[in-house]
Amino acid sequence: MRHTSNIASKVSFAAGLLLAVYLLVLLATTYYAQQDLRDAARNEQQFTLDKKVATLANFHGERISDIDTLAESRAIEVFLANRALGMSMEYGLRASLLSMETRFRKLLDGHRIDGTLVYLRIALIDTDGRAIVNLAARGLELGNWQADALPEAERTRCVLLRGNSDSHLVVIAPLVYKEARIGSIVAEINPAAIISRPRQLGGLGIDVRELALRESGSVVAYAHIAETSPSAAPDWTAELASADDERYRDWLQKRVANSPFVLVSNPADATQHGFLASPSLLALLAGAALFVGTMIYFAYRTGEQANREMGEAKAAAEAATRAKSAFLANMSHEIRTPMNAVIGMTHLALQTDLNPKQRSYLEKIRHSAEVLLGILNDVLDFSKIESGRTELETIPFHLADVIESVLNIVGHKAEEKQLALSVDIASNVPTSLVGDPLRLGQVLINLGNNAVKFTEPSGRVSIKVRLESSHDDKSLLHFAVRDTGVGMTPEQQAKLFQSFSQADSSVSRRFGGSGLGLAISKSLVSLMGGRIWVESVPDLGSAFHFTAQLRRHEGASAPRRASPSTDERTGQDAAERLAGAHLLVVEDNDINRELVVELLTGANMRVTTAVNGKEALDLLEKQVFDGVIMDCQMPVMDGYTATRRIRQQAALAELPILAMTANAMPADRQRALDSGMNDHIAKPLDVPAMFVTLARWISPQAQAAAPRRGPAAGAVDIPEMPGVDHATGLAVARGDPRLYRRLLRMFLDRYDHFDERFRSAQQDSDSEAAVRLAHSLKGVASNIGATDLNRLATELEHACTLGANAIEAPLAAVVAELDAVMPAIAVFAAEPAQADTSSTASADLAANDSA
Numbered sequence: 001m002r003h004t005s006n007i008a009s010k011v012s013f014a015a016g017l018l019l020a021v022y023l024l025v026l027l028a029t030t031y032y033a034q035q036d037l038r039d040a041a042r043n044e045q046q047f048t049l050d051k052k053v054a055t056l057a058n059f060h061g062e063r064i065s066d067i068d069t070l071a072e073s074r075a076i077e078v079f080l081a082n083r084a085l086g087m088s089m090e091y092g093l094r095a096s097l098l099s100m101e102t103r104f105r106k107l108l109d110g111h112r113i114d115g116t117l118v119y120l121r122i123a124l125i126d127t128d129g130r131a132i133v134n135l136a137a138r139g140l141e142l143g144n145w146q147a148d149a150l151p152e153a154e155r156t157r158c159v160l161l162r163g164n165s166d167s168h169l170v171v172i173a174p175l176v177y178k179e180a181r182i183g184s185i186v187a188e189i190n191p192a193a194i195i196s197r198p199r200q201l202g203g204l205g206i207d208v209r210e211l212a213l214r215e216s217g218s219v220v221a222y223a224h225i226a227e228t229s230p231s232a233a234p235d236w237t238a239e240l241a242s243a244d245d246e247r248y249r250d251w252l253q254k255r256v257a258n259s260p261f262v263l264v265s266n267p268a269d270a271t272q273h274g275f276l277a278s279p280s281l282l283a284l285l286a287g288a289a290l291f292v293g294t295m296i297y298f299a300y301r302t303g304e305q306a307n308r309e310m311g312e313a314k315a316a317a318e319a320a321t322r323a324k325s326a327f328l329a330n331m332s333h334e335i336r337t338p339m340n341a342v343i344g345m346t347h348l349a350l351q352t353d354l355n356p357k358q359r360s361y362l363e364k365i366r367h368s369a370e371v372l373l374g375i376l377n378d379v380l381d382f383s384k385i386e387s388g389r390t391e392l393e394t395i396p397f398h399l400a401d402v403i404e405s406v407l408n409i410v411g412h413k414a415e416e417k418q419l420a421l422s423v424d425i426a427s428n429v430p431t432s433l434v435g436d437p438l439r440l441g442q443v444l445i446n447l448g449n450n451a452v453k454f455t456e457p458s459g460r461v462s463i464k465v466r467l468e469s470s471h472d473d474k475s476l477l478h479f480a481v482r483d484t485g486v487g488m489t490p491e492q493q494a495k496l497f498q499s500f501s502q503a504d505s506s507v508s509r510r511f512g513g514s515g516l517g518l519a520i521s522k523s524l525v526s527l528m529g530g531r532i533w534v535e536s537v538p539d540l541g542s543a544f545h546f547t548a549q550l551r552r553h554e555g556a557s558a559p560r561r562a563s564p565s566t567d568e569r570t571g572q573d574a575a576e577r578l579a580g581a582h583l584l585v586v587e588d589n590d591i592n593r594e595l596v597v598e599l600l601t602g603a604n605m606r607v608t609t610a611v612n613g614k615e616a617l618d619l620l621e622k623q624v625f626d627g628v629i630m631d632c633q634m635p636v637m638d639g640y641t642a643t644r645r646i647r648q649q650a651a652l653a654e655l656p657i658l659a660m661t662a663n664a665m666p667a668d669r670q671r672a673l674d675s676g677m678n679d680h681i682a683k684p685l686d687v688p689a690m691f692v693t694l695a696r697w698i699s700p701q702a703q704a705a706a707p708r709r710g711p712a713a714g715a716v717d718i719p720e721m722p723g724v725d726h727a728t729g730l731a732v733a734r735g736d737p738r739l740y741r742r743l744l745r746m747f748l749d750r751y752d753h754f755d756e757r758f759r760s761a762q763q764d765s766d767s768e769a770a771v772r773l774a775h776s777l778k779g780v781a782s783n784i785g786a787t788d789l790n791r792l793a794t795e796l797e798h799a800c801t802l803g804a805n806a807i808e809a810p811l812a813a814v815v816a817e818l819d820a821v822m823p824a825i826a827v828f829a830a831e832p833a834q835a836d837t838s839s840t841a842s843a844d845l846a847a848n849d850s851a
Contacts, residue, residue: 015292060158071173075099080182113193121188343369344595347687396553397437410448418457425465434551446517447481447544455485482543488536497522571688574695579604581626581700586616588634613642627656627698640675647676656697721824729785744829771800789817
C-alpha cells in the first residue's frame with residue numbers, strides 16, 4: 001500500500017509540476033504577445049494618423065497656395081495704396097474694387113473637387129477690421145468677420161477657429177506694402193471637399209468619415225457635420241468568436257505561442273481582445289488538467305491513508321518505546337534491589353572472621369556481582385542511546401574533578417593488578433569547562449577499565465589530554481588512553497565500536513564483558529561533537545583516542561565539586577573521614593534500611609532512621625544531622641517531595657541530601673538532582689563508592705566515638721525449615737541468631753492471618769494499601785530467607801496493579817506457601833531465647849510493616 005502511495009504521489013507531483021510549468025510558460029508568452037500586439041497596434045494607429053495628417057497637410061497646402069496667389073494680385077495692392085493716398089470711390093477705386101470682387105468670386109465658384117466647392121466664404125479686411133470685400137458661396141450667409149477674433153499671422157497659414165458650437169477651418173494671408181501691414185485676406189474652407197475623394201483616400205487606408213489636423217503639436221480630429229458617425233464598435237459582450245470571424249478580418253492578430261488563444265487589436269484605439277483559435281487544443285488542455293487534478297486527488301487520498309498508517313505505526317512505535325523504557329526501568333529496579341543485598345551482604349560478610357576458603361568464595365561472589373552490575377549498566381545505557389533519548393548536560397565543571405573521579409575508579413583496579421597508572425594534562429588545556437562531566441568521565445572510565453583489563457601485571461596505563469584546537473569560546477580536547485597490553489590486529493580493530501562485538505570470541509571468555517562499552521563510548525563522543533579511533537600493535541599495546549568539543553567557562557570559575565584528597569580515594573579512607581557523622585536514613589525497605597544502618601554504624605557513624613518523608617521532616621525539626629540518605633519511592637511522602645519541603649526551610653537549605661534508590665536511569669538521577677538532592681547513590685550498593693560519595697558532601701561535626709562492635713554470633717543449631725533458607729536469613733541478621741529469632745517471631749505475629757489482612761486492605765479507602773501489604777511481605781520474606789514466598793509475594797504485588805480479577809490465583813499461592821512455612825518457623829521461634837537487646841533491625845522491621 002505504501003509503495004503504491006509513493007508511486008502515485010510521484011506521478012501526481014510530476015504531472016502537477018509539468019502543468020504548473022506549462023501555465024507559467026503560457027502566462028509569460030501571453031504577456032509578451034500582448035506587449036508585441038500593443039506595440040504593433042500603436043504603430044499602426046500612429047501610421048494611420050500620420051497618413052491622415054499628411055493628406056490634410058497636402059490639402060491645406062493647396063489652399064494656402066490659392067490664397068497666396070490671390071493676395072499677390074496687383075489690383076489689391078493698387079486699391080489699398082490708392083485708398084491710403086485718399087483716392088475716393090468715384091475716382092478710380094470702384095474699378096479696382098470690382099476687379100478684386102471678380103477675382104474673389106472666381107475663387108469661390110471655380111474651385112471644386114469632384115463637384116464640391118472648396119471655399120465657402122472669402123473676405124478682404126483692412127487694418128481697422130472692416131471688410132472691404134465680403135463674399136460667400138451661393139446659398140450661404142456672409143461671414144461675420146471680426147478683426148479681434150482673427151489670430152495674428154505673419155505668413156499665410158491654415159488655422160482652426162473654434163466657436164461655441166462650430167469649428168471653422170480658415171486660411172489667413174497678411175497683406176504687406178513697403179514692410180507695413182495694410183490688411184488681410186480670410187477664406188473659409190469647406191471640409192467636405194476632402195472627403196469627396198473617397199477613391200483617393202481609400203487607397204491610402206484612411207477612413208474618409210474622419211480626418212485630423214495637427215495644431216500646435218496636438219492632434220485634432222473632426223468630422224463633417226453632414227456625415228454620419230462611425231458604425232458602432234463590435235459587441236464584445238457576445239460569445240467569443242473564432243479566428244475567421246469577418247468582424248476581425250482587418251484587425252491586427254497575434255497567436256500566443258503554445259496556446260489555443262489568439263489576441264486581436266483594433267488599430268484605431270489600440271485595444272486588445274482574445275478569442276479561441278483552436279477549440280480542440282483547449283479541450284486537450286482541459287483533459288490534461290482534469291487528469292492531473294484526478295491524479296492529485298487520488299494521490300492526496302492515498303497519501304492521507306499512508307500518513308494515517310504512518311501515524312498509527314508511529315504511535316505504536318512510541319507506545320513500544322514507552323513500554324520498553326518502563327520495562328527497562330522496572331528491570332533495573334528489580335535487579336538492582338537484590339543485587340544491592342548480594343553486594344552489600346557480601347561486603348559485610350568479608351568484614352567478619354573467615355577461613356581462606358570462605359573468603360575466596362565471598363570475593364568471587366562480590367566480583368561476579370560487580371561484573372553483572374556492569375553488564376546491566378551497559379545494557380541500560382545502550383538501550384537509551386539506541387532509542388535516541390540520551391541528552392547531554394550543559395553545566396560548568398572542572399576537568400581535574402573528572403580525571404580524579406576516573407582515577408578513583410580505574411586506579412583501584414590498576415593497583416590490584418600492580419599496573420603503573422599516570423595522567424598527563426598539557427599546560428594549555430583549559431580546566432574550567434562547560435559540558436557533561438558525567439558522560440565525559442564515563443568514556444574515560446570505560447577506556448581506562450579496558451586498558452587495565454587487557455594489560456598484564458607490571459604493565460603501564462596512561463591518560464593524556466591535549467588541546468587540539470580553540471575557536472572563540474570552544475575548545476577541541478584530545479584524550480588518549482594508552483596501555484602496554486595484548487594489542488590487536490587490523491582485523492580485530494575493524495570489529496571495534498560495534499554493538500555486542502569484541503576483538504574475537506576468545507576475549508569474552510578470557511576477560512569478560514558485554515561488548516557494548518566501546519559502542520556506547522562512540523555514541524557519547526559523537527554527541528559531544530568529536531570522534532573516536534584506535535591505534536594498536538599486537539603484543540605491544542593499544543592507544544584509544546577521542547576528541548570532545550567543550551566550551552570554556554568564562555567569568556567566575558566553575559564550581560569545584562567536593563572531592564576526597566589523594567590519600568582518601570579508597571572507600572576505607574572515605575569511611576574513616578566520615579567517622580562520627582550523624583546521618584538520617586530515610587528508607588521504607590527493611591533489608592535496605594538494615595544494610596545501610598549496619599554499613600554506617602560499622603564505620604563508626606550515628607544513624608537515625610525514618611520510613612517515609614513525613615517522618616524525616618518531623619525528625620529534622622527536633623534533631624541536627626550532618627546529612628540525609630533519602631530513598632525516592634516511599635509511602636505517605638516520597639523522597640522527592642520531602643527534599644523539596646526540606647529545601648524550603650532556610651536552616652536546612654545547605655543540608656547534604658543524597659538519593660539512594662534502585663532507580664538508576666539517567667532520568668531518575670536528574671529527577672533527584674532537580675528536586676534539590678546533592679547526589680545520587682544507585683542500588684545495588686557499591687560500598688566503597690558509596691563511602692566516597694558520602695565523603696564528597698558530608699563533613700562530621702562531632703568527634704568520632706569508639707568503634708562499634710557487632711553482636712557476637714553464638715553457636716546455635718538452627719533446624720531445617722521447609723521453604724526457608726536459614727543461612728540467607730542469618731546472613732541478613734549479620735550472623736546474630738537472637739536477632740534472626742526475633743525476626744521470625746515478628747513474622748509469625750504479622751502474617752499468621754495474611755489472607756484476612758489482605759482482604760481488609762482491599763476494602764480500604766487507600767487504593768495502595770493492598771499493594772503495600774504484598775510489598776511488605778515480599779521484603780520480610782527476603783529478609784528471613786523465604787525465597788519462594790518472596791517470589792510469590794512479588795507476583796501478588798504485580799497482580800494488584802492489574803485489577804481484582806488477576807489477584808485470586810497469586811493470593812491463593814501466597815496463602816498456601818505461608819501455610820507450608822509457618823509450622824516450622826513456629827517451632828524454632830518458640831524455643832527459649834535470651835533477653836532481647838535494643839536492635840535497630842527489629843525496630844526498623846516493625847516500622848516498615850506498619851507503614
